Amino acid sequence: MKPRLQVTIDCADPARLVRFWAEALGYRPEPPPSGYDSWRAYWLGMGVPEDELGDLDGPDSVVDPDGVGPRLWFQQVPEGKVVKNRLHFDLGVSGGRSVPLETRRRQVDAEVDRLLAAGATRVRELAEPGLDHYAVLMRDPNTRDYQFCAA
Structure with missing residues (x-):
C-alpha cells in the first residue's frame, strides 16, 4: 500500500x-x-x-x-514556538523560468496581495539585480518567523 x-x-x-x-x-x-x-x-x-x-x-x-x-x-499544542522553523512551504505561482522575470514578479506580487488580505504578513523580497529569481518570504497568521515563500 x-x-x-x-x-x-x-x-x-x-x-x-x-x-x-x-x-x-x-x-x-x-x-x-x-x-x-x-x-x-x-x-x-x-x-x-x-x-x-x-x-x-x-x-x-x-x-x-x-x-x-x-x-x-x-x-x-500548549507550548509556544521557541526556535526557527525547519520546514516552510514554497508556493509556486510565477509560472516558472520560461515566463519573463517581470511577468513572474507581477504574478508573485498579485498572489502576495491576495495572501496579505487573507492574514499573511510580508517579511521580505528575495530579489537581486542580475539574478533571474523573484520571491517573497511571508508569515502565516500564526507565526513569528517566515512560514512560506511565494515564488
Whole structure:
C-alpha cells in the first residue's frame, strides 16, 4: 500500500490556520469523519482528553478538493514556538523560468496581495539585480518567523 502524506503543523490556533491555508492553497476545511458531528466529538471519541482540545470548535485540518495534495493537520499544542522553523512551504505561482522575470514578479506580487488580505504578513523580497529569481518570504497568521515563500 502506498503511504499517504500528511503535513502536521503544531500551533496555538488551528481554526485561524485552517481558514488561512484553505484560502491560500484552494483547499477546503476537512469535514469530520462519518458518524461524528464535529472534530471535537471525533477526538473525544478517540480518547483525547478534553483539556488537550482547548477551544477546538471547528475543523483542524484542510484537504485538497481534488485529492492530490497532502492533508494539512494543525495540531493544537500548549507550548509556544521557541526556535526557527525547519520546514516552510514554497508556493509556486510565477509560472516558472520560461515566463519573463517581470511577468513572474507581477504574478508573485498579485498572489502576495491576495495572501496579505487573507492574514499573511510580508517579511521580505528575495530579489537581486542580475539574478533571474523573484520571491517573497511571508508569515502565516500564526507565526513569528517566515512560514512560506511565494515564488
